[in-house]
Amino acid sequence: MSIASIMVSLDLGRSAADRVRLAADLAGRFEAGLTGLAARTIDAPAPVGDIVTAQETYAKDRAALVDALARAQDVFERNGGAALRREWRQAEADPEAYLIQQARGADLVVLGRDPRQDGADAMGAAPGAVLMEVGRPVLVVPPGVDRLKAARIVVAWKDGPEARRAVTAALPFIALADQVFVVSAGREARLEGAEEVSDFLARHGAHVTTHRLDAAAGDIADAIIRFAGRHDADLVVMGAYGHSRLREWLLGGMTRSILQTSPLCCLMSH
Numbered sequence: 213m214s215i216a217s218i219m220v221s222l223d224l225g226r227s228a229a230d231r232v233r234l235a236a237d238l239a240g241r242f243e244a245g246l247t248g249l250a251a252r253t254i255d256a257p258a259p260v261g262d263i264v265t266a267q268e269t270y271a272k273d274r275a276a277l278v279d280a281l282a283r284a285q286d287v288f289e290r291n292g293g294a295a296l297r298r299e300w301r302q303a304e305a306d307p308e309a310y311l312i313q314q315a316r317g318a319d320l321v322v323l324g325r326d327p328r329q330d331g332a333d334a335m336g337a338a339p340g341a342v343l344m345e346v347g348r349p350v351l352v353v354p355p356g357v358d359r360l361k362a363a364r365i366v367v368a369w370k371d372g373p374e375a376r377r378a379v380t381a382a383l384p385f386i387a388l389a390d391q392v393f394v395v396s397a398g399r400e401a402r403l404e405g406a407e408e409v410s411d412f413l414a415r416h417g418a419h420v421t422t423h424r425l426d427a428a429a430g431d432i433a434d435a436i437i438r439f440a441g442r443h444d445a446d447l448v449v450m451g452a453y454g455h456s457r458l459r460e461w462l463l464g465g466m467t468r469s470i471l472q473t474s475p476l477c478c479l480m481s482h
Contacts, residue, residue: 213383215242219318221311221337222250222284225330230358232291234477235322237359238351242384245297247318248288250281251310252335277304280335307337312346320381321346325354325471339471343452344482349381350452352471352478360477364445367394367413368436368466371405374451378481379409382449383416385479392418395439397425397432433469440476452480 220235222228232248239246254273281302292298303310315321327336339352351360362385369375386392392413396406403424410422427435440448453467470478 213380215244215319215384217245217247217318218242218320218322219247219249219311219315220288221307221321221323221327222248222288223307223324223327223330223336224280224283224287224333225324225327225336227324227330227353227355227357228284228287229291230356231322231324231353232288233358234353234360236292238320238322239292240296241388243296244319245299246292247299247301247314248285248292249301249311249314250284250288250335251303251305251307251337252277252280253306254304284335307335308341311337311342315346315348318348320351321348322351322353325352325474330355340468343467343480346482349378349479349481352474352480354475354477357477360447362388362447362477363390364443365389365392365447365449366436366440366443366445367392367409368448368450369394369396369406369409370451372451372453374453374482376451378449378451378479379413381481382447382479385447385449386413386418387416390419391443392420393423393439393443393445394420395423395425395436397427397435397439398429399426401425433466433473437470437474437476446476448474448476448478450478450480452482 218235218239220232236246254277285300323337323339324330343350394406394410401424406422410420413420425435
């Protein structure tokens with residue numbers, strides 16, 4: 213496994229520059245290409261009495277969009293210096309849909325934990341729908357984080373295809389880590405599957421240990437984050453769980469909690 217292409221989602225939020233610096237550092241570390249991407253739609257015009265007013269309104273909104281995309285590109289260009297190969301993409305489009313489409317050529321997608329709360333407005337791609345539909349591993353970066361050492365990694369193990377894909381996607385990070393902790397959490401958690409995953413990672417050269425955390429169903433995410441803090445880890449690897457209902461994705465409880473509260477980067481896969 214290798215990482216040859218990283219795509220980072222841009223917006224005008226407070227943490228966008230930090231996120232680009234983190235993605236650029238990873239691109240340099242893995243000798244990967246880095247693609248910056250931003251998109252936003254233009255609101256449908258309100259009913260007006262004449263076509264001239266409608267055209268003037270659209271021209272104003274279009275100019276604002278062009279300006280916003282140019283500012284996002286400037287953030288990318290000023291903070292993507294560590295990447296050997298850089299590319300910029302932009303569109304008048306829904307940010308999540310555009311990112312999902314463009315990520316077909318990426319090994320890893322990097323985006324903010326909650327761009328709307330970070331001040332990104334309509335340009336930020338929220339991780340929920342992206343995680344469920346992109347078909348690529350997603351590195352979710354919390355606000356204020358501009359570097360990922362990944363020297364100590366926590367694998368939050370729950371046996372299922374989502375977690376298995378996440379572990380496979382994390383192998384390039386795991387191969388370079390000093391220590392990997394495979395953690396099974398919850399009152400019903402068992403170590404058998406986690407131990408097999410630890411053996412798998414050891415065969416890939418990881419220095420790995422296995423742990424069981426006794427936690428109530430609603431406290432599993434916090435228990436994993438506390439464990440990571442105690443062991444000085446800055447990356448959590450986990451499956452992203454959710455299902456579709458009425459054409460919208462509903463995230464699982466732990467996935468939702470991690471996306472809302474984690475102070476650590478999370479490498480996730482659906």
